[in-house]
Amino acid sequence: MSLSSIIAILSLVTQLSTLKILKDKNPLIIPNSWTPILEGKVDIADRKKYYVCLSYFKDSQTKEEKLAYLSSPVRFNCANKLEKNFEFIIPKLNNVTFKIVKEENTAEISFINKGKFEQVYIPFLNIPLSLWSKDETFDSEVLASEKVKRRFPGVLVLPQEKSDRKNELMGELTDRYSKGNTKVCHDFNSKCVETMAFECDQCRYGWFSVVGRGCEEGTRKFCGVDRCGHKNEPACQRGFIHKRLKSKNDVCSPESSTAYCKNGLQLMCNSQKVLVCI
Amino acid sequence: MKKNHIVILFLFIIGIGTFFAFFNGQNVPDTKVQAGAGVVSFEKVLDQISRTWMSGASQLEQATVKKCTKEEIPNTFYQCNPDFLKCALQDKVLHGYRINLSKHGKEFKIYSKSEESDGNWPDYALLVELKNIEDPKLSREILLTDECRSLYLPRRVYHYGKLTQKWNWDNFDRHIFVDKHVVTNRDIREWVDQTEVKNIKFNESELHLPSLYLTSEQMENFCRYRGKKVLKAEVFDAISILPFDNAVVDRAQEFNSIVPWSRKEQSVSKAWQKIKKDPCKKAVSSECKLEEKELAHFRNPSWTGHYMVMGGYLEYMVNMIHPRRNLKVSSMYFERLSPWFRLGERAFWDGDGFSFRNFNWRGEDPLKEFRNFGVTFRCMKEQYYHESF
Numbered sequence: 001m002s003l004s005s006i007i008a009i010l011s012l013v014t015q016l017s018t019l020k021i022l023k024d025k026n027p028l029i030i031p032n033s034w035t036p037i038l039e040g041k042v043d044i045a046d047r048k049k050y051y052v053c054l055s056y057f058k059d060s061q062t063k064e065e066k067l068a069y070l071s072s073p074v075r076f077n078c079a080n081k082l083e084k085n086f087e088f089i090i091p092k093l094n095n096v097t098f099k100i101v102k103e104e105n106t107a108e109i110s111f112i113n114k115g116k117f118e119q120v121y122i123p124f125l126n127i128p129l130s131l132w133s134k135d136e137t138f139d140s141e142v143l144a145s146e147k148v149k150r151r152f153p154g155v156l157v158l159p160q161e162k163s164d165r166k167n168e169l170m171g172e173l174t175d176r177y178s179k180g181n182t183k184v185c186h187d188f189n190s191k192c193v194e195t196m197a198f199e200c201d202q203c204r205y206g207w208f209s210v211v212g213r214g215c216e217e218g219t220r221k222f223c224g225v226d227r228c229g230h231k232n233e234p235a236c237q238r239g240f241i242h243k244r245l246k247s248k249n250d251v252c253s254p255e256s257s258t259a260y261c262k263n264g265l266q267l268m269c270n271s272q273k274v275l276v277c278i
Numbered sequence: 279m280k281k282n283h284i285v286i287l288f289l290f291i292i293g294i295g296t297f298f299a300f301f302n303g304q305n306v307p308d309t310k311v312q313a314g315a316g317v318v319s320f321e322k323v324l325d326q327i328s329r330t331w332m333s334g335a336s337q338l339e340q341a342t343v344k345k346c347t348k349e350e351i352p353n354t355f356y357q358c359n360p361d362f363l364k365c366a367l368q369d370k371v372l373h374g375y376r377i378n379l380s381k382h383g384k385e386f387k388i389y390s391k392s393e394e395s396d397g398n399w400p401d402y403a404l405l406v407e408l409k410n411i412e413d414p415k416l417s418r419e420i421l422l423t424d425e426c427r428s429l430y431l432p433r434r435v436y437h438y439g440k441l442t443q444k445w446n447w448d449n450f451d452r453h454i455f456v457d458k459h460v461v462t463n464r465d466i467r468e469w470v471d472q473t474e475v476k477n478i479k480f481n482e483s484e485l486h487l488p489s490l491y492l493t494s495e496q497m498e499n500f501c502r503y504r505g506k507k508v509l510k511a512e513v514f515d516a517i518s519i520l521p522f523d524n525a526v527v528d529r530a531q532e533f534n535s536i537v538p539w540s541r542k543e544q545s546v547s548k549a550w551q552k553i554k555k556d557p558c559k560k561a562v563s564s565e566c567k568l569e570e571k572e573l574a575h576f577r578n579p580s581w582t583g584h585y586m587v588m589g590g591y592l593e594y595m596v597n598m599i600h601p602r603r604n605l606k607v608s609s610m611y612f613e614r615l616s617p618w619f620r621l622g623e624r625a626f627w628d629g630d631g632f633s634f635r636n637f638n639w640r641g642e643d644p645l646k647e648f649r650n651f652g653v654t655f656r657c658m659k660e661q662y663y664h665e666s667f
Binding site: 152 | 324327328331403418421422425426435447502505507597660
């Protein structure tokens, strides 16, 4: 496997839309097993998510080291993949080290390949610089946001491979909460535990929040055109301070100041604990 | 120890030290590749495109500036502007990549989530093709998102309406972005070209000027194409009324700013009297020159950096709190001492037409020479993050 091939394949990680850096120094190597050193998620054009993994293996007896790369449409445990499932493996390496060079927004992998000391820099073209400070997973709605500065402001590099599959964007222009045909895209239960992760970036015509649970953790959201305040539609958000002024039980009541309706309409708490305008 | 032995020992120590120094220096690799020369060139292209897209004409050579811009039009118009980018970069070769914006017979291709069948794109983005002239396999496509147009609304408690109104709200549980300036004819032409929407009136020869003849429904449709919605009245007040105290964000303070440039004035006439220099630099009224009126939408930024929150053109906004107060009226149709030149005051527009009878001026009519009007608008967006930045 030539170095240029390695680089070409590894540069696929530049399209990562979420990235979990497992270690930013040399990973803790567990002998005789694959140690993940980078795993992430790539959003391809058909909205399908591909999971990618870069792993390292060291044989405790022979001291042989290997690097392996895998991408899969199915979420998998990066550490447990069998060798035969990796897309490519660079065998017979020595002294593999891996680190993220935060200032340059790159990953740096060094190793000895056939007696030569080599280093590969993989630039993360779509990953914002500001996100390197935390060792966490970052979701696509953050990376698509206008507040987060990308490495090249305004630029999103597309994957080279695209699919012909149709989109799975949610919602129609005619959907209305009052008709009961809007789709939930982010949800919390009565104990304010998130029961559905934020997926509202998949709403074709935007999304809107509803008020009623009084959760500081967030609001329930639906796909669709925001018609808050209109008759039979959810009331408009008035803000967090207003939620905190009342106990959670008082949030969903006609006297609530946490939401408002179009002039002339009244607030009402419906059976789904949503403040609507009637 | 004999002298010879000392010398030998000394040389041995030097030798050992040199040996270890040599091996410590072995951190320098034999091959140090920045992910391939191809990627380095690609990064340079991205950097140059990003700068041109975000900075407009300010970073280009004179010949391109002369060809692609007009001197009298502020540079903000050319930032994140597909027409400008096409003029500046189409068919140019940068670091081995030829730039192409044209697609499917159109001048350029805009991805709008509301229009596309491909999923998971940003709400609105311009497609650019980068063709590697030596190796076509290294060609790539990128999307350019509009990060120039909107500004973040700081998270705090805000006041809505006139000073006497006690209506507050806050945005601690969401992120709000508001467009810096109103929608232009260029924006509308792009929308019409990309989506083939019908019956849209705009001025094709003055693309830098505001769009003036969309109905309120058409305005909503345009903002939706951009992944946004028409500005709300309470958010307009947030970007125009100076907070009582910038440092205090979580209490409903008294807001007493009646003009966007001062929080102290209680009287509009006194506020104007205190302006030593050209008052048209604070807000454009009927007294101002024609060129100041035309470009009013690129002038007079508020405390948040948003243009034209007072004076200039009429501006429509959605108002659920008081539905018949949906129009910012301070404009070139009134003198600056008119009662309309006061923050929080609004009139009504029916959203359908542009003659005198389509408006309710609440007893304070515009100057007699004006009986037909244009109405501008701008878009806003709310976003959600599960953590703050």
